[in-house]
Amino acid sequence: MNRWMNRRTLVAAASMTITLLSGNVAQAQSSFPDRPLKIIVPLAAGGAADVGVRAQALELEKRLKQPVVVDNKPGGQFLIGVQALLSAPADGYTLLHLNAGMVAVQAVQKNYDITKQLMPLTLSGETPMVLMVNPNSSYKSMKDLLAYARANPGKVNYATPAVGSIEHLKVAQMEKVGGFTAMNVPYKGGGPDMLKAVIGNEVDFTIAPAIFAAQFAPKGMVRVLAAMESTRLKDFPDVPTMAESGLNVSPLRIWGGFAVHPNTPAPIAERLFKELSAVVVSAPISAKLVPFGMILQSSNSADEFKRQISDEAVWMGDLVKGLNLQ
Numbered sequence: 235m236n237r238w239m240n241r242r243t244l245v246a247a248a249s250m251t252i253t254l255l256s257g258n259v260a261q262a263q264s265s266f267p268d269r270p271l272k273i274i275v276p277l278a279a280g281g282a283a284d285v286g287v288r289a290q291a292l293e294l295e296k297r298l299k300q301p302v303v304v305d306n307k308p309g310g311q312f313l314i315g316v317q318a319l320l321s322a323p324a325d326g327y328t329l330l331h332l333n334a335g336m337v338a339v340q341a342v343q344k345n346y347d348i349t350k351q352l353m354p355l356t357l358s359g360e361t362p363m364v365l366m367v368n369p370n371s372s373y374k375s376m377k378d379l380l381a382y383a384r385a386n387p388g389k390v391n392y393a394t395p396a397v398g399s400i401e402h403l404k405v406a407q408m409e410k411v412g413g414f415t416a417m418n419v420p421y422k423g424g425g426p427d428m429l430k431a432v433i434g435n436e437v438d439f440t441i442a443p444a445i446f447a448a449q450f451a452p453k454g455m456v457r458v459l460a461a462m463e464s465t466r467l468k469d470f471p472d473v474p475t476m477a478e479s480g481l482n483v484s485p486l487r488i489w490g491g492f493a494v495h496p497n498t499p500a501p502i503a504e505r506l507f508k509e510l511s512a513v514v515v516s517a518p519i520s521a522k523l524v525p526f527g528m529i530l531q532s533s534n535s536a537d538e539f540k541r542q543i544s545d546e547a548v549w550m551g552d553l554v555k556g557l558n559l560q
Contacts, residue, residue, distance in 0.1 A: 266326060266502050270301040273329045273492070276315025276336070278308040282425075282526065283490055287331050289522045290358065293513045311339045316346050324497035326506055329355075332491045335400050337543060341550035342398035342559050349547070352493040354540045355507045356533040358514040359523065360487040362444040363462040364470070368435045369454050376460045376479035379439065383414035391417040393428035393440040398559050401441045404462070404486050406553050412481050432456055443488065444469065445527025462486040484549060487529075491539055507536055 291302040307315040322328035373379040383390040394401040421427035428440045433455050448469050450456045460476045461467045464485050511532035533539035
């Protein structure tokens with residue numbers, strides 16, 4: 235009888251514990267957030283992505299009525315930032331800012347898998363890209379550049395942020411489709427140094443944000459040969475797309491977005507998706523970031539954002555197989 239009573243008491247206690255824990259989890263989810271949040275940016279402070287995230291963090295604070303701290307964790311080819319998110323509790327209070335360059339690093343280094351190890355939430359914005367040359371270049375069009383590159387393998391060079399960067403992989407795709415070879419010249423300073431290299435005639439071309447072209451093309455400091463878009467850019471209506479120039483490659487935009495720990499409870503992930511989706515297209519954010527060439531848009535769903543990342547990982551992964559970048 236005592237043994238039966240003890241067993242009954244243990245079962246009842248266990249049941250009560252489960253009920254209490256479930257109640258606590260539900261209460262935590264319903265009161266989310268009740269303390270400050272943190273957004274990890276796997277890049278150095280002061281860059282374009284960092285400036286954008288900080289602006290979005292301020293708007294997110296207003297909607298959630300809690301402080302949102304931006305924590306820069308550069309280095310390790312984004313791995314430090316990824317590990318910081320995975321080491322944090324899966325409670326939605328820590329987010330990671332994603333960027334298109336992380337997909338390229340994933341394809342080359344295979345140190346992480348964004349869609350499997352993280353929970354992508356939503357796109358936050360995209361930046362159109364263009365191909366530019368020096369204004370005194372003999373290449374008056376993309377067709378001129380292609381013709382010379384095909385006739386002179388390896389003699390055309392171009393600037394990128396690094397070997398294995400998204401810009402490098404896109405040119406590799408262009409080489410494969412267009413039947414030419416060119417030499418990659420990495421510039422650690424990224425966009426600004428790449429632009430200086432074109433203006434200074436150190437390289438034949440570069441692929442960079444259209445905002446740079448909008449700033450320097452009217453001054454006669456660069457010439458835009460092609461838009462890396464499916465349609466022509468409104469700021470450059472006379473500049474053909476890459477497809478119109480004879481290269482049928484996929485469009486290229488540098489994008490940003492947000493992710494949380496993969497084990498984040500669904501109600502909290504859904505709340506963050508809703509709030510972030512509203513923030514990234516809000517009037518204050520548009521006023522701050524659109525002048526810098528960003529196209530502000532959120533994903534229709536977390537699954538849509540995940541598919542976007544997966545699709546990019548496919549074409550980049552296919553290219554890496556033939557580049558021997560390991």
